[in-house]
Amino acid sequence: xxxxxxxxxxEFGSGGRTIGKKLADRLGIxxxxxxxxxxxxxxxxxxEQYVKNAGEYASGGFFSTLANRTxxxxxxxxxxxxxxxxxxxxxxxxxCVIVGRCADYILRDKADLLRAFIHADITFRAExxxxxxxxxxxxxxxxxxxxxxxxxAYHRYYTDMKWGHAQNYDICLDSGRLGIGRCVEILASLY
Amino acid sequence: xxxxxxxxxxEFGSGGRTIGKKLADRLGIxxxxxxxxxxxxxxxxxxEQYVKNAGEYASGGFFSTLANRTxxxxxxxxxxxxxxxxxxxxxxxxxCVIVGRCADYILRDKADLLRAFIHADITFRAExxxxxxxxxxxxxxxxxxxxxxxxxAYHRYYTDMKWGHAQNYDICLDSGRLGIGRCVEILASLY
Numbered sequence: 001x002x003x004x005x006x007x008x009x010x011e012f013g014s015g016g017r018t019i020g021k022k023l024a025d026r027l028g029i030x031x032x033x034x035x036x037x038x039x040x041x042x043x044x045x046x047x048e049q050y051v052k053n054a055g056e057y058a059s060g061g062f063f064s065t066l067a068n069r070t071x072x073x074x075x076x077x078x079x080x081x082x083x084x085x086x087x088x089x090x091x092x093x094x095x096c097v098i099v100g101r102c103a104d105y106i107l108r109d110k111a112d113l114l115r116a117f118i119h120a121d122i123t124f125r126a127e128x129x130x131x132x133x134x135x136x137x138x139x140x141x142x143x144x145x146x147x148x149x150x151x152x153a154y155h156r157y158y159t160d161m162k163w164g165h166a167q168n169y170d171i172c173l174d175s176g177r178l179g180i181g182r183c184v185e186i187l188a189s190l191y
Numbered sequence: 192x193x194x195x196x197x198x199x200x201x202e203f204g205s206g207g208r209t210i211g212k213k214l215a216d217r218l219g220i221x222x223x224x225x226x227x228x229x230x231x232x233x234x235x236x237x238x239e240q241y242v243k244n245a246g247e248y249a250s251g252g253f254f255s256t257l258a259n260r261t262x263x264x265x266x267x268x269x270x271x272x273x274x275x276x277x278x279x280x281x282x283x284x285x286x287c288v289i290v291g292r293c294a295d296y297i298l299r300d301k302a303d304l305l306r307a308f309i310h311a312d313i314t315f316r317a318e319x320x321x322x323x324x325x326x327x328x329x330x331x332x333x334x335x336x337x338x339x340x341x342x343x344a345y346h347r348y349y350t351d352m353k354w355g356h357a358q359n360y361d362i363c364l365d366s367g368r369l370g371i372g373r374c375v376e377i378l379a380s381l382y
Contacts, residue, residue: 011358117357117363119357119358121358164356164357164358166308166310166355166356166357166360166363167310167355169357169363169365170364170365170369171362171363171364171365171369172308172357172360172362172363173361173362174358174360174361174362177361178361178381182381185380186377189376189380190369190373
């Protein structure tokens with residue numbers, strides 16, 4: 001298998017983004033993460049912060065907008081189509097790592113993919129979001145559960161893939177148990 | 192992490208058992224698979240073939256026996272308790288690889304574990320069961336789906352774990368995409 005593109009899906013706080021960046025550095029190829037958000041904001045005209053959430057999470061209004069689809073596509077649908085196109089064009093530019101954004105699904109038939117999923121238990125992730133992102137919530141665990149739930153709902157709606165099911169990925173790694181460095185090593189060895 | 196025991200859960204036909212045996216050979220430690228069935232048959236007095244299925248799959252009568260639990264424990268419950276004890280005692284004997292039998296769940300608090308899940312797409316598995324096991328069914332795919340369903344139901348009932356959810360394992364590998372040899376290498380590197 002000649003894995004030209006690595007997609008990394010991840011649980012919030014698991015270090016998937018860090019793993020993606022370190023992996024790309026190691027392999028000497030670009031890592032797309034915030035760059036996608038930037039392109040998406042530019043192309044759609046929406047605010048960057050809005051795009052960041054709406055392109056990956058089911059928002060509070062997501063389910064009510066589902067019911068409103070008889071009135072035509074929603075903002076989420078519009079963003080999804082633009083995101084789809086951006087990821088397809090990134091994949092054509094050459095080998096890279098793409099973090100999140102349903103890239104595994106979008107590129108499923110088009111690229112030579114290694115599809116990774118990074119997860120960790122809630123204690124590891126809660127400690128990490130407090131330490132790395134300086135999260136100040138009373139309950140980082142509650143925030144993680146909420147993020148997981150919304151990300152899973154978004155994935156399910158647009159991709160019909162069950163997020164976090166091993167069968168959807170070539171490799172799934174527990175970054176809390178194995179360590180971020182070891183995860184990078186394993187993925188690099190598969191490239 | 193000092194992984195003294197490796198547990199391998201696997202989809203039927205994915206090569207998980209082969210990976211377990213090759214891994215154990217590589218590490219110079221025992222691999223428990225059919226040995227567990229043998230011990231279970233000896234201890235329970237049940238036939239080996241019965242034990243092989245009843246200790247890992249929900250049988251045709253499994254769900255009707257669930258309804259009959261008001262009449263006391265079933266044969267499956269009895270086997271589960273013996274299996275639990277056998278796996279605990281194997282873990283005390285020293286480092287090893289254990290294939291299947293819910294060992295990941297049984298040892299979750301007791302041993303220094305590396306919990307692996309091996310899966311592959313249905314085409315890879317169907318070809319493999321015909322080639323390796325000489326399966327002669329008209330539809331090996333249908334047989335695989337049936338096996339998957341019964342194994343998932345058994346796991347869910349006795350362990351309350353969702354079988355095949357990445358979050359339940361330290362590492363999940365697609366043996367069809369990565370190859371059996373590469374799976375062995377990755378697991379050996381983590382030991």
